[in-house]
Amino acid sequence: MSIRFTKLHGLGNDYLFIDTAACPVEDPAALSIAMSHRHLGVGADGIILVMPGETHPFRMRIFNADGSEAETCGNGIRCFAKYVYERGMISDTDFVIETLAGPNRVQLTTGPDGVAAVRSNMGMPRFDRADIPMTGAPGNVIEEPLRLDDGSEFRVTCANIGNPHAVIFVEDATKVDLNTWGPKVETHPAFPNRTNVEFVHVVDSATIVMRIWERGSGVTMASGSGSCGAALAAMITDRVERRVSVQLKYGALVVEWAEDGCVYQEGPATEVFDGIWPMHGE
Numbered sequence: 001m002s003i004r005f006t007k008l009h010g011l012g013n014d015y016l017f018i019d020t021a022a023c024p025v026e027d028p029a030a031l032s033i034a035m036s037h038r039h040l041g042v043g044a045d046g047i048i049l050v051m052p053g054e055t056h057p058f059r060m061r062i063f064n065a066d067g068s069e070a071e072t073c074g075n076g077i078r079c080f081a082k083y084v085y086e087r088g089m090i091s092d093t094d095f096v097i098e099t100l101a102g103p104n105r106v107q108l109t110t111g112p113d114g115v116a117a118v119r120s121n122m123g124m125p126r127f128d129r130a131d132i133p134m135t136g137a138p139g140n141v142i143e144e145p146l147r148l149d150d151g152s153e154f155r156v157t158c159a160n161i162g163n164p165h166a167v168i169f170v171e172d173a174t175k176v177d178l179n180t181w182g183p184k185v186e187t188h189p190a191f192p193n194r195t196n197v198e199f200v201h202v203v204d205s206a207t208i209v210m211r212i213w214e215r216g217s218g219v220t221m222a223s224g225s226g227s228c229g230a231a232l233a234a235m236i237t238d239r240v241e242r243r244v245s246v247q248l249k250y251g252a253l254v255v256e257w258a259e260d261g262c263v264y265q266e267g268p269a270t271e272v273f274d275g276i277w278p279m280h281g282e
Contacts, residue, residue, distance in 0.1 A: 002279060005035070007044065007272040008083060010075025012221025012250040014272070015062075016047045017083050025049060029067035035277055036065035036217075042275065045217040048076050050083065057090055059098040064216030072101035072162035074224015074253075074265050078118035081106040082269040086114045101162030119266040122225065125232050125257070126160040134158055135190050142237060143169075148184045156185070157233040161263055163215070164195040165229025169239075173199045173211045182213020196223065198230040202239045209247045222248040228263050231255035 003023045005016045016035055018025060025031055032047040034040075049061040060080050062070040080097055084090050085108055093108040105121040126132075127140040134141055141158035146166075148154070156166045166185055170176055176199040185197040197213040210230040214220045227246040234240040235257055243256040253267040 003277040004274065005277055006083060006274050007042065008079035008269060009272060010078050010222060010224060010267060010269050011248050011253065013075040013223055014044045015076050015079060016042055016044045017050055017079065018047060019050045028061065028063045032063035032065065033067045042277065045214065045220050048080060050080065053098045056096040056098050056103060058084060066216045068216040070163060070216065072099045072104065072225055074120065074122060074228060075222055077104050077106060077120045078224065078267060078269040081108055081118045082115040082271065099162065115269060117266060117268055119264055122161050122228050122263045122265060124261045125263055127236065131160050132158045132164045133192055135192065146185065146188060146190060148188065154185065157237055159229045159232040161225055161228045161232065163225055164191065164193060165198060165226060166195045167198045167200055167230050167233035170199050170201055173201045173209045176211055178211060178213045178219045182219065186213060186215055196226050196229065198226050200230045200234060202234060205241050206243065207245045207247060208234050208240060221250055224253060224265050227253045228255050228265055232257065232263065
């Protein structure tokens with residue numbers, strides 16, 4: 001059976017969405033590897049399965065381009081909300097999507113052209129080393145030296161917002177060689193589950209610039225959870241206020257660490273095209 005999919009992106013962070021009720025997927029890891037390939041497949045940062053929830057309307061499963069499964073995805077959750085709403089799968093503009101990281105409440109801003117923006121509750125952040133997880137003594141990881149195998153060293157500030165993030169503050173995030181440094185930090189032995197890696201510089205107390213090496217996908221144009229991780233690291237090191245604009249290559253997300261203790265991210269989601277992926281043997 002061929003698989004129908006829809007490509008959406010959140011500020012350039014692109015995923016292929018598959019409604020498993022219409023197109024069951026037997027091996028999502030292998031499918032993601034094949035479909036995500038930028039030259040031999042459709043091209044994406046991964047696939048996202050649209051599934052019925054257990055206690056809420058929907059469940060989301062995210063598989064990175066390398067086939068690994070992610071706990072959550074900030075850009076993916078916004079695109080997911082747009083996908084199900086604009087296809088009439090739900091009429092509410094305020095609902096909950098289940099993820100491996102837990103329930104994620106989304107609130108949609110709609111207009112004549114459909115969903116204009118999505119605000120999602122990414123939950124309460126965790127900072128203790130064991131919750132990242134990262135090896136070493138208990139406590140928060142704040143600008144801690146991390147020595148790489150080539151002898152170079154970065155200072156990392158870590159947060160978990162459903163998935164792990166190691167944030168490195170630099171003079172200019174746009175000039176970092178992500179392909180060199182990203183994989184070295186992602187796979188560092190200090191991170192037993194690997195980690196997302198964000199390079200950040202602060203513009204002012206309400207604005208940061210971020211570039212990301214995403215665990216399992218490599219260089220991506222944006223990341224919702226990565227934006228949250230970057231903002232949180234800037235907040236706990238007293239660089240910014242509790243609401244910031246995170247500037248990415250193709251736009252910005254707003255991240256707020258609210259009074260209720262939860263982290264909210266808000267931004268756009270864009271549909272690109274529908275397609276059909278032919279299975280082998282057809």
